[in-house]
Amino acid sequence: MSMLFSPYTIRDVKLKNRIVMAPMCMYSSYNEDGKVEDWHKVHYATRAVGQVGLIIVEATAVLPEGRISSQDLGIWSDDHVEGLSEVVRLMKKNDAKTAIQLAHAGRKATVEGNIYAPSAIPFNDQYKTPVEMTLDDIKKTVEAFKNAAVRAKNAGFDILELHAAHGYLINEFLSPLSNKRTDEYGGPAENRYRILRKIIDAVRSVWNGPLFVRISAEDYADGGMTPSLYVELVRWMKTQGVDLIDVSSGAVVPAKIDAFPGYQVPFAELIRHEAAIPTGAVGLITTGIQAEEILKNGRADLVLLARELLRHPYWPYDAAKELGVSIDSPKQYDRGWTF
Numbered sequence: 001m002s003m004l005f006s007p008y009t010i011r012d013v014k015l016k017n018r019i020v021m022a023p024m025c026m027y028s029s030y031n032e033d034g035k036v037e038d039w040h041k042v043h044y045a046t047r048a049v050g051q052v053g054l055i056i057v058e059a060t061a062v063l064p065e066g067r068i069s070s071q072d073l074g075i076w077s078d079d080h081v082e083g084l085s086e087v088v089r090l091m092k093k094n095d096a097k098t099a100i101q102l103a104h105a106g107r108k109a110t111v112e113g114n115i116y117a118p119s120a121i122p123f124n125d126q127y128k129t130p131v132e133m134t135l136d137d138i139k140k141t142v143e144a145f146k147n148a149a150v151r152a153k154n155a156g157f158d159i160l161e162l163h164a165a166h167g168y169l170i171n172e173f174l175s176p177l178s179n180k181r182t183d184e185y186g187g188p189a190e191n192r193y194r195i196l197r198k199i200i201d202a203v204r205s206v207w208n209g210p211l212f213v214r215i216s217a218e219d220y221a222d223g224g225m226t227p228s229l230y231v232e233l234v235r236w237m238k239t240q241g242v243d244l245i246d247v248s249s250g251a252v253v254p255a256k257i258d259a260f261p262g263y264q265v266p267f268a269e270l271i272r273h274e275a276a277i278p279t280g281a282v283g284l285i286t287t288g289i290q291a292e293e294i295l296k297n298g299r300a301d302l303v304l305l306a307r308e309l310l311r312h313p314y315w316p317y318d319a320a321k322e323l324g325v326s327i328d329s330p331k332q333y334d335r336g337w338t339f
């Protein structure tokens with residue numbers, strides 16, 4: 001029996017299969033700051049038609065200065081809710097469950113004006129030097145994540161994901177390589193974790209649904225974070241009511257990454273077993289058999305695909321065929337989806 005095509009329930013949300021579309025920035029809010037465009041509607045609805053069980057909408061900025069680019073999606077204003085609701089409606093209408101990744105780009109923001117980070121150290125010489133956040137800035141940021149969670153709820157999302165990976169703001173606090181603070185937000189792991197602790201508590205105060213956190217489990221640099229070091233942090237997340245860790249890696253400091261099929265799966269596996277929490281595996285997963293192996297060997301609970309779903313929006317059909325499983329097709333496509 002296929003595990004990839006078996007349902008998975010988190011809190012009160014039942015996914016029809018274990019296939020997840022990983023968050024991917026579309027940099028397509030070209031008309032109005034942070035707003036949904038037709039592109040987003042077509043793009044996300046298409047993967048829902050393709051029978052992806054859970055779709056995670058791209059990194060969506062909780063503050064305008066927290067955008068990776070000026071064309072990122074935003075959720076810092078109530079004006080963003082209407083467009084996001086429309087994307088949710090289209091995905092749900094096509095039978096997918098929906099999530100959104102709440103994000104702040106920190107020192108990797110490329111917007112005009114000041115950018116903010118735990119310490120005033122640029123990512124590299126291509127990036128601006130960020131302003132070191134004051135305690136008041138931190139408070140405002142925590143509040144922004146909370147307000148974003150309320151808006152995501154109003155837009156109708158089933159699941160929330162906090163972006164604590166890829167060298168963006170939360171990741172910058174977690175890693176000792178980018179956080180050189182000497183106050184209660186820097187130094188030992190417990191201090192570096194403090195902003196995420198506050199964000200999770202703030203989000204949890206307004207959100208009862210499933211909550212994921214995406215982490216970069218490995219910094220690929222001396223003195224940086226490793227999957228083993230993350231186990232303690234993930235245990236804290238679990239105590240705070242986080243339901244699943246979406247395990248990615250890298251990008252907090254410039255480093256060379258040797259990416260090969262399934263290269264991040266061992267990190268998801270270690271965290272799943274050591275911290276006893278469900279995980280999602282991501283990174284160069286492209287075939288049904290590969291996905292099935294990850295799930296059946298207990299290495300992760302969900303499988304996330306990014307670039308493969310840009311090439312093949314109906315990948316679930318291909319994977320089902322490969323695994324000899326019969327799945328429902330959108331009824332309009334019945335004549336093409338039988339094999």
Ligand SMILES: Cc1cc2nc3c(=O)[nH]c(=O)nc-3n(C[C@H](O)[C@H](O)[C@H](O)COP(=O)(O)O)c2cc1C
Nearest residue numbers: 022023024025058059282283284285305306307308
């Ligand atoms: C176009 C593009 C945009 C991305 N944007 C995001 C993002 O918004 N948030 C995030 O956590 N990861 C982002 N990623 C990383 C993917 O979610 C994924 O972790 C990575 O591409 C590895 O998976 P893959 O080998 O299946 O592509 C992006 C990747 C691509 C290709």
